[in-house]
Structures are given as C-alpha cells and as structure tokens.
Amino acid sequence: MCSAGLQPGSFRLGSALVSRFGLRIAALAGALLYALLLVPSMPYPRKNIRLSPENYSGKRLYFLTICTQDRRPILREGNVVAAILTTLRELASRHDFAIHAYCFLPDHMHLLCESLSQGCRMLDFVSRFKQQTAFEHRQKFGASLWQPKFYDHILRRSDSMDDVAWYIWLNPVRKALCTDPKSFPFSGSLTLPWKEQSSPIGRWTPPWKRREHELPG
Numbered sequence: 101m102c103s104a105g106l107q108p109g110s111f112r113l114g115s116a117l118v119s120r121f122g123l124r125i126a127a128l129a130g131a132l133l134y135a136l137l138l139v140p141s142m143p144y145p146r147k148n149i150r151l152s153p154e155n156y157s158g159k160r161l162y163f164l165t166i167c168t169q170d171r172r173p174i175l176r177e178g179n180v181v182a183a184i185l186t187t188l189r190e191l192a193s194r195h196d197f198a199i200h201a202y203c204f205l206p207d208h209m210h211l212l213c214e215s216l217s218q219g220c221r222m223l224d225f226v227s228r229f230k231q232q233t234a235f236e237h238r239q240k241f242g243a244s245l246w247q248p249k250f251y252d253h254i255l256r257r258s259d260s261m262d263d264v265a266w267y268i269w270l271n272p273v274r275k276a277l278c279t280d281p282k283s284f285p286f287s288g289s290l291t292l293p294w295k296e297q298s299s300p301i302g303r304w305t306p307p308w309k310r311r312e313h314e315l316p317g
Contacts, residue, residue, distance in 0.1 A: 155254065156222040163264055163306070164211040164226065165251040169244040173206035180237070181286050184209075187233050189290060195225040201265035201294070204286035205275060210268045212261070226250060253307060262297070263304035269294065 168174055175181055181204045192199050192213070197220065201212035215222060230246050237245040255264060272284040281287060282295045 151254075153223060156252075158218045158220065159215055160220075160222065161212070161214045161255040161259070161261060161264075162222055163253040163255060163268075164213060165208055166211075166226075166230065167208040167247045167250070169247055171207040174243075174245070175204040175209060175286070176206040178285065180241075183236060183240070184233050187236065188229060191225065191229050191232065192290065195228070196220050197222075197225055199290040200261060200292055201268040201289050202287065203268045203271050203284075205271060205277070210271060212265050212268055214261075222252070226252075260300075260304065263300050265289070265292070265294065266297075266299050267304050267306070270299065 175184075184204070185202075188199060188202070191197075196216045198214045198216055199211060200214060201210070203210045213222075213225075215225075230250070234245040237243065255261075266281075269281045269284075269287050272278045272287065273281050278284045281299065288294065
C-alpha cells in the first residue's frame with residue numbers, strides 16, 4: 101500500500117525524471133570542466149597595436165621599439181648586436197631608410213628611422229629586418245630572437261629629430277647601464293656624428309610615458 105495517495109506508477113515516473121535530470125546536470129558539469137581545462141591551451145587574441153597600412157607609407161619619421169623573445173637579455177652580447185647592426189645597415193640602404201639613432205638595451209632595441217621616398221613601406225622594412233635577423237640568429241645560436249610584434253610611433257612635424265634621438269641615446273643612462281651615453285657601446289647613428297653633439301636633456305617625452313603605459317623605455 102502506498103501512503104498519501106501516491107501510486108506505484110507515478111513513483112517510477114518521478115524516479116525516471118530525477119534520473120534524467122541528474123544525467124543532464126552531470127553532462128553539463130562535464131562540458132564545463134572540459135572547457136575550463138581547454139582554455140589555458142587556447143591562444144588569446146592579440147591586441148591590434150597598429151594603424152591602417154597607409155599610415156606607414158611615404159616619407160615619415162618613426163620611433164620604433166622591438167623586444168626580444170620573452171624579454172631575454174640577449175642584446176647585451178656584442179657579437180649579437182654586431183650581427184644585427186650589419187643586417188640593419190644593409191636593409192636600410194636597400195629599402196631607402198635612414199637610421200638616425202639606435203640603442204640596444206639588454207631586452208629591446210630603439211630605432212629612430214626616416215623613410216626617404218614616397219615608395220617606402222615601413223612595415224615591409226621592419227618585417228624584413230626582423231625575419232632576416234631572426235633567421236641568422238637561429239642559425240648561429242638555435243634560439244628565437246624577437247617577439248612577434250613591435251611598437252611604433254609616427255613622429256609629428258613638431259617633434260624635433262635631435263630631441264628624439266637623444267631620448268634614445270640617453271636610455272642606457274636612465275637604465276643605470278652607464279653614466280655617459282657616448283660611452284655606451286651599443287648606441288649610435290648611421291647618419292649623424294652624434295658624439296660631437298651636445299645633449300638636449302629632457303626636451304622630448306614619448307606619448308606612452310605621458311599616458312603612463314607600461315611599454316619598454
């Protein structure tokens with residue numbers, strides 16, 4: 101006899117519904133667990149840090165920052181920097197770019213470069229530079245050289261080229277790598293007798309410093 105008027109058939113039906121509901125909950129829990137385990141292995145979409153390509157064509161002046169893979173301090177090695185500089189000189193001439201200032205810090209490099217003709221394409225120039233130097237570095241040392249992307253800033257007409265160049269050359273001083281920027285072995289210019297010039301200290305501040313972004317100095 102069943103109490104409270106509950107019939108055997110309705111009890112079996114209720115049990116079946118509970119069982120089916122439990123299976124559905126278990127399936128959902130399993131799917132959620134699988135998704136949580138899968139997420140860390142999935143690549144996150146990279147933020148687009150580039151303007152549209154037409155902004156990088158023609159005669160312009162650029163401030164560029166290129167970081168090493170995993171920010172490894174491999175640019176403190178003289179033979180590594182010398183090889184990169186040789187390739188930079190060759191490609192700048194081939195792509196019609198002037199390298200007014202450069203500085204190699206342990207885990208990133210800065211360039212002040214100018215495109216000299218309307219047919220110049222900065223993105224093509226940097227892409228070729230990174231590809232060739234990365235290939236040569238891997239051939240010699242069996243390791244990656246650069247991060248996939250790089251930072252760029254198109255300078256305005258109001259920006260003084262000398263001020264920007266000295267911002268680059270003073271980087272080792274700000275990083276406490278030297279006290280005299282002219283004594284730092286991994287700074288220089290392919291166009292200017294920069295060691296004969298005086299330093300206009302503090303006359304240019306990068307936009308990302310003004311916005312307090314955490315980009316390499």
